[in-house]
Amino acid sequence: MKLLLWVPFFIFPALVQSNFILTIFIFSFILAIAAVSFNLIFGFTGQLSMFHAAAFGIAAYTTSLTVSIFQVSFWVALLPAICFTIVLSLVIGSICFKFKLRAFYFAVVTLAFSELARLVILNWNNVTNGTLGLMVLDKPSVWLPVGGMVKIDGAVGWYFFSLAALIFTVALCSLVLRSWIGRCFAAIRLNEDLAQTLGIDIFRYKLLSFTLANALAAIAGSLYAFYTGYIEPNYLSINQSLDIISMVLLGGRSSIIGPIAGAFVLTGLPHMIDLSGETRAMLYGLVLILTILIMPQGVIGTLATWRRAA
Amino acid sequence: MRRFIWLVILALTASPAAAQNVLKIGQIEAQTGANAIYGYMSSQGLALAVDQINKAGGFKVADKTYTIELIASDTRGDPKEASIQFKRLLETEGVKFVYGPFLSNVFVTIEPYAKQFNGKFLLMGGATRIHDFLGTPDHDFLLRTWNWDAGPKGFGNLMVDRLVAETGAKKIAMLFQNDQGGKVLVDIYTPLFKQKGIETQLELFEPGTKDFSAVLAKLAAGNADILFPSYSDAYLYDIVRQATEGNYFRKFFLVRGSLGPGLKNKDEIDDYFVYVPKYFEQAEKTDSKVAKFVADYKAFYKRDFPYDQAPLCSSSCYDHLFMLVEAMKKAGTVDDVAKIRKQLLSMTYEGLWKIRFDEKGEELFNFDILRMKRGGQISVTGVDAQ
Amino acid sequence: MLQLLVGQTLNGVIVGTLYGIIALGVTLTFGITGIVNFALGEFMMIGAYVTWYMFDIAGLPYPLAILPAVAIAAGCGFAADQLLFRFTRNNLINGLLVSIGLISIIEAAALVLWTTTPKDMGYVLSGAFRLGAVSLPKMKIVVFALLAAVMFLTYAALSRTWMGRAAYAFSQNPEAAMLMGVRTEILQSGVVVYSTALAGFGGALYASLYSLEPAMGGLYILKGVEAAILGGIGSLIGSVAGGIILGVTEAVGSIYLPGAFRDAYGLVFVVAILLYQPAGLFGTER
């Protein structure tokens, strides 16, 4: 039933040829992947991780570097990127959760780790080319029933590619969340002490949530790098994390599709109405504050409540 | 979600189709954010130029009068924002002349897309990375609107020559921000100094640093004769003050930034070399064009004239729009991009600056080298890069 | 080399007290309202710009320029508290995000008012004391003295006055404190405003040392929070000590190690401390 929601997205490119509109959608899709995955650890497990942008950026670098150094295809390079992210997440997650860092302290420590990651990439010049960043010239190619292997290039190709990736992410998340794993996440979010006495291994499931979220963020990062064709240390910056957080909050942290809405609004809106940088920044801050104070469940959440009320 | 899609479509249809006799000019610069220092001045200068041309009733090409519509959105130095805005300029707005970007990260992101439109538009930006693409196949749309430091005619060479001639420095300490601009400076100047047999010592600092005494002390321990500090005034004020107060350095060599920090500490400084595209404080008195520009700026923005940053107006804005218009008049067309480009490359424009492009499309303009001695007496040397 | 080390240690201490005053605000706010006010850095920025305006443009003497700076920062703090933070008491994540929203608003406003062009205030006091290669700018010493004084007064006030004891009691055990007749609302607003005033004061002193730009707040709040955690959130002495440790680590660190990693030294420290002693150096597990 839910699948029908996706139909408009598939017919959309037929309606608008505009490269500019499609670009907004592509960026929204890719960032939505990051937002949805972040919501696993933030919205569903209740842990405010600040490592998300780092996972996003590290994967972006790993993939592009693997491609450029070993001359392999995007898909081959994606694998080590995801594995590397998973290993990192396991290490950092174990540290944080072993020491039972809660709420704010977890946020700070993960933030510290992502800053360290950024500084390493920033100063590891001979590999990452430092602040000048790297150009990513290769494009991923996929096999299609019609036309066999095709390089993904141009807006329409990327539109469907990123859309597919987003659908994959959403599907994976919803499957995980409806399973016993999802129940454990909820238990941890709502009452850790009780969860423990019910025999739920908090450490294990927090770690799982953290790792899964980062692994999906890794996919988003690699896509982003290959779509923009350029990577720079700013991918790992705090602001990147904050953008993702605000997408989740705006859309709503209680649902899977909420963050997607958030990603669309925050990516698209600035280009719908032309504003000076300052006004836009103010608007952004205002929106963030109002969402939190007035509709804490975010756009989608609020709509849902209304529907239930009606 | 669907409602949003409708929003998009509405916005799309609502965007006005190019009206008669209106020439659309686009600009993609960072007007705000950490790297806005160049984009900020560029966007201000361009807006001012557009205003003046339109106030004058537009301009005449092939007995048709055109007014200019400027579409300048703020990239905040973010490649994502930039590429979306850029695509919008070329596709939905159908812009043929785009100013900017000054940031290399933005440029390399839009380059692959831009070259699909090769021959259909002109991109006039200052980014250092543009230099690498000039004159390469299907990059005829590129013009670099900033003097190149290196090379025989580059101001870097001229500055270093003068430094050697006038001070005979043996060792120079470089203190740059650890970012795009800083790295570029290292790449360009380290070899230059080496050629002239000057020893170099490098320290990079994190963006946002305000207290430099530690790193300055470290550099001073290396006994360099002269300090070559970061390129943005946001840091120069602090570096120069702390360097002199702490008695670490009293000689400075700058290729970016302004005289401001030097003047502020003039009694503590022995020697202060600066490259500035133009020394407005003086040019204002001697050159009527400059005086007019300053007056117009104050009138248009209703705020004081930013002498520190105004030299950056040379980057890609005020003059370049007038130059473009002139080229259009000469070429007798507003949309035959190839013709207009040929005109631009062949002409020399006398505005605030004397601007000429070399055969590859890289700009050469005259600039000033300032030298301030202890107590603040300043000697200005105008250099004609052509 | 020794002289270099000594000089930078001293310098680090002074820079650290500037972190410390923000950390003090962070710790107070956290203890009483249960949120981390990341916008404190922006109040520091406000204080700094107001000082610059009063001193350079309005031409007041520096001591008189500080007062309006602190007042205005506190005023903005009061407004922010009544409009926003009042609704995020003890809700860490919401408080965090509201303050982030506030940051982008204040910073944008500053951009409109003062643009990205850096403002460098006229020197209140220039020159430095020298001893061999060790040199300390006079102004830095003044700043240090003033900060130390304010920190001491804050500490004294919190340990001597009724309000202070009430605040302490509250941070230890809210319910009990309320039963003892502590007026929660007033106490909380009071502390939020006071911490913004501290930040404003820090900004006023900052303006006498460094040049100003709208983005300055962001860096300092990060340092402030690092310092607060380092010393142990909820501990006054801890936050100040944390700031000084951070300052010294950075100053000395960038002598022996590449300066480009300066920000990393503090972070590594923080992570280590948090894992070794989650309550921070001076903090007590609650």
Place this chain on the structure above:
Amino acid sequence: MLLEVIELTKRFGGLTALSDVSFAIGTGEIVGIFGPNGSGKTTLLNLITGILAPSAGRILWKSTEIQGQSPHVIAAAGVVKTFQNPQLFLELSIYDNVAIASHLRLRRQYGLRRLAELLPWRDAARHSEVMQRVDRILALCRLDSVRERTAAGLSYGQEKMLGVAMAMMCEPDLLLLDEPASGLGEDEIRTLEEVLRDLRGAATTLCVIDHKVDFLARVADRAIALQQGLMIAQGAPAEVLHHPRVIEAYLGRHHARA
């Protein structure tokens, strides 16, 4: 012996909450632990279930040491407790609360086969027999009428019953109930007693903590009395209740002499 507690001691800074307490619980019996407030009952429970680590002493579960283990490990081993003031997943429905509590049961029964749940074509409501058990327990605890309500909207008595229900869902070998009867009305207590009987029927060993003496006397086979962290008596409920030190603890010296 199912559970053996040997010279268990717990100190919080200065004060000693529990000192040298030793006792054992055999399979299938219902042990009642009582004592006035602050006598260390809850501390004892938290030590056994691993929420606190003991300062000294040992806890043997099925003759292996478990002291200092983390709560979920001990729960998985078959020792589950309810909370004195009920801990619930307030935002969730009664049904979901109990469903989460089925974690251990599912793990024991399916182990890694639970991964099959991730397959898209397996619908969410599998493991029907487990879900049936949820229904049975809800019915037993008189909660089936409110199963869809969120836990936040329950009466105190219902909250307690939900706590018990969740504990039962874990199918423990030893169930520790922390003051299950406190704050319950008469009929609710009767329900509780039925539940306990049913549990015993399911061969669950019970350890009930309460200061409701009469209630314990009704349900327990054996009683243990604590006072200020010391075990002052144990044996058949009747004897323990008339043990002079117990009376003293409850009613003060003069009664004891009388």
